[in-house]
Amino acid sequence: MPNQTNILFLTANTTFSKLLSFSLETNFNFKITQYAESSPIESILDSRNNYFLMVCDGSVPKKEVSSCLEKAKRVGLQIPIMVLGTQSYLEDFKTEGAILIDRENALVGVEDSVKKLFVENPMIKPLEYCPVQFRLLTAFDSLQCDVYIKMPTGRYLKIFKQEDLIVDEDVVKYERKGVEALYLKKKTAFWILKEVRNNYSNVYNAFEKGDKAKIKSPPKDIDTSPGESENEEDPNSLASAIADLKGHAEEKSQEKIEKQLDGTFKISKEFKKDVDKKVKKAVKIMSKSAKVKGLLKKLKVNRNPDQYCKIHVNLLVKLTAAFANLLEWNTETTLEKLIFVSYMHDITLVDHPHLARIQDLKEFEAIKSTLTKEEIELFLNHPEDIRKMVENMDEHPVEADKIIYQHHEHSDGSGFPNKLSTSRILPLSALFIMAHDLTNYIIDHPDWNLEAYTARCKEKYVGANFTKIIRKLGELKT
Ligand SMILES: [Fe+2]
Numbered sequence: 466m467p468n469q470t471n472i473l474f475l476t477a478n479t480t481f482s483k484l485l486s487f488s489l490e491t492n493f494n495f496k497i498t499q500y501a502e503s504s505p506i507e508s509i510l511d512s513r514n515n516y517f518l519m520v521c522d523g524s525v526p527k528k529e530v531s532s533c534l535e536k537a538k539r540v541g542l543q544i545p546i547m548v549l550g551t552q553s554y555l556e557d558f559k560t561e562g563a564i565l566i567d568r569e570n571a572l573v574g575v576e577d578s579v580k581k582l583f584v585e586n587p588m589i590k591p592l593e594y595c596p597v598q599f600r601l602l603t604a605f606d607s608l609q610c611d612v613y614i615k616m617p618t619g620r621y622l623k624i625f626k627q628e629d630l631i632v633d634e635d636v637v638k639y640e641r642k643g644v645e646a647l648y649l650k651k652k653t654a655f656w657i658l659k660e661v662r663n664n665y666s667n668v669y670n671a672f673e674k675g676d677k678a679k680i681k682s683p684p685k686d687i688d689t690s691p692g693e694s695e696n697e698e699d700p701n702s703l704a705s706a707i708a709d710l711k712g713h714a715e716e717k718s719q720e721k722i723e724k725q726l727d728g729t730f731k732i733s734k735e736f737k738k739d740v741d742k743k744v745k746k747a748v749k750i751m752s753k754s755a756k757v758k759g760l761l762k763k764l765k766v767n768r769n770p771d772q773y774c775k776i777h778v779n780l781l782v783k784l785t786a787a788f789a790n791l792l793e794w795n796t797e798t799t800l801e802k803l804i805f806v807s808y809m810h811d812i813t814l815v816d817h818p819h820l821a822r823i824q825d826l827k828e829f830e831a832i833k834s835t836l837t838k839e840e841i842e843l844f845l846n847h848p849e850d851i852r853k854m855v856e857n858m859d860e861h862p863v864e865a866d867k868i869i870y871q872h873h874e875h876s877d878g879s880g881f882p883n884k885l886s887t888s889r890i891l892p893l894s895a896l897f898i899m900a901h902d903l904t905n906y907i908i909d910h911p912d913w914n915l916e917a918y919t920a921r922c923k924e925k926y927v928g929a930n931f932t933k934i935i936r937k938l939g940e941l942k943t
């Protein structure tokens with residue numbers, strides 16, 4: 466991936482500076498280094514020359530800006546320098562060769578100047594998730610949108626849903642946990658910037674006075690891909706949703722995932738039909754329990770902006786069936802059992818996709834501090850809770866409860882809730898655990914290939930039940 470363009474920003478830490486950074490990061494994918502004084506900038510100008518633009522904001526004393534301009538001249542720095550300020554602030558810099566921008570029109574002014582200065586690099590695309598400072602979001606009055614944090618693994622986890630109101634106390638809570646930067650999906654970020662541009666003088670004046678600014682919240686389905694199919698069993702809808710989820714909206718990528726799955730696992734049309742029938746049967750059994758029926762309905766909601774649970778389940782059904790086929794464990798009862806388990810295993814997390822995305826205790830520990838007590842309990846107890854739900858269901862497939870109870874165990878003994886060793890994990894649980902792992906791997910890597918995945922598995926899994934599956938996967942020709 467090409468490097469981001471580095472820019473220097475001399476400014477006090479104000480809401481205005483947060484807004485301008487948000488605009489530059491979202492529109493141009495710039496990497497911003499911010500200072501409130503000129504002295505550290507001076508040493509950077511001396512030692513390195515990898516900055517392409519310097520922006521000085523009128524929130525710092527004039528002498529700091531002058532010092533920067535002088536230093537830049539002395540070291541022969543050939544980069545554009547913008548100074549933002551009121552007319553009287555800018556007066557002193559008229560002969561300095563800097564680009565002067567009226568602060569009262571700064572958002573459009575800076576964007577326009579940057580567009581004139583930089584030839585667009587087609588390799589640098591706008592980010593799928595745009596960083597935004599927490600305190601900028603709460604500087605708007607009752608702004609509601611989906612908000613994410615970035616995990617150490619690079620995955621993005623939704624921490625606020627659009628219906629949640631983000632308030633100042635949230636900022637304090639998250640700051641204490643070391644979370645300052647949040648992320649918005651690209652379309653949400655652009656929406657906010659458009660709203661700010663359209664109401665700039667109100668927003669600017671409110672921020673300058675320390676008041677909250679009013680803008681409209683983005684529409685609820687802004688990040689849902691347009692034209693999403695109503696038919697949830699449609700394979701294209703599944704693939705496009707996966708692609709959308711990971712920001713790979715290209716058609717080729719969608720087709721590739723579908724073709725790869727069908728081709729790699731030799732999934733025939735008849736087999737797909739058979740799986741569909743078994744899905745219907747599993748759904749019928751589940752619907753007999755009023756509690757499960759309600760949760761199932763939520764899983765099927767087509768307009769749910771976070772498609773994770775639905776995608777996860779649809780892909781999992783396909784992969785557990787494909788694995789069973791591969792291992793020749795494809796009796797009617799085994800397939801029915803695996804499909805039932807695929808649907809049920811995370812059902813209590815359907816309203817909490819950010820919890821359903823957590824794959825193991827390591828990931829859980831990494832974000833534990835951002836979760837509420839209820840969320841922690843819900844996550845840690847879901848294998849047990851769902852096992853009990855299944856036990857209380859009439860006609861549930863034999864052993865389905867046990868597989869669900871074991872679905873977060875790991876062959877190296879690091880799983881939960883029981884830290885089982887590999888020999889105590891049932892063969893069908895091992896199959897499910899690996900199909901579940903591959904499901905998440907595909908969601909995280911839309912350009913996946915089986916070879917890379919199998920190599921990863923050899924390192925990750927131990928024990929006869931797991932190695933048997935890995936061996937079989939290795940025999941498949943891609
Ligand atoms: Fe899951």
Ligand SMILES: [Fe+2]
Binds near residue numbers: 810811821847872
């Ligand atoms: Fe789970």
